[in-house]
Amino acid sequence: KSSSQERRSAVLGKMSNKQEQMVVQVKELKKKLEEKGPVDTNRWPYTPWSQDSMDASLSQESTFSTLFPKYRETYLRDIWPLVTQTLAAHGVACVLDLIEGSMTVRTTRKTWDPYLIFKARDMIKLLARSVPFAQVVDFLLKNFVLLSPKTHKIV
Numbered sequence: 724k725s726s727s728q729e730r731r732s733a734v735l736g737k738m739s740n741k742q743e744q745m746v747v748q749v750k751e752l753k754k755k756l757e758e759k760g761p762v763d764t765n766r767w768p769y770t771p772w773s774q775d776s777m778d779a780s781l782s783q784e785s786t787f788s789t790l791f792p793k794y795r796e797t798y799l800r801d802i803w804p805l806v807t808q809t810l811a812a813h814g815v816a817c818v819l820d821l822i823e824g825s826m827t828v829r830t831t832r833k834t835w836d837p838y839l840i841f842k843a844r845d846m847i848k849l850l851a852r853s854v855p856f857a858q859v860v861d862f863l864l865k866n867f868v869l870l871s872p873k874t875h876k877i878v
Contacts, residue, residue, distance in 0.1 A: 776835065777837075780834070789848050790825050791824055792851070806819075809863065814835055815829070816830075843863070
């Protein structure tokens with residue numbers, strides 16, 4: 724016997740009867756799962772929202788705000804017309820408050836995608852964290868996962 728087999732038999736010799744039964748059950752479950760094959764995780768079909776998807780406007784107005792640092796003020800002031808134009812195309816209103824140093828997004832009567840307010844919230848958070856506008860628009864339209872270039876963690 725090899726040393727690993729000897730260790731295994733020594734450990735199995737120390738296990739109680741219940742522990743041995745559990746080990747056998749786990750091995751049987753693993754065999755069953757391997758026989759079934761991979762699990763289908765995409766059981767629910769995704770249907771994208773269109774402007775015709777909603778019969779009426781949203782019943783509640785949702786609003787999200789985030790603060791931005793003072794050094795981002797000039798960049799945000801320059802790109803804010805583009806931000807407004809991009810969000811208005813999806814029925815979301817946005818406000819840049821330079822006095823408080825905050826950005827706000829809110830739903831309007833023309834908002835046709837209920838999840839879009841969350842994407843808009845994430846969009847202004849990314850703008851506050853110095854992510855370039857082009858990447859933020861890609862995130863809004865395509866819903867990419869953005870990684871921080873320094874830490875390689877999700878932004």
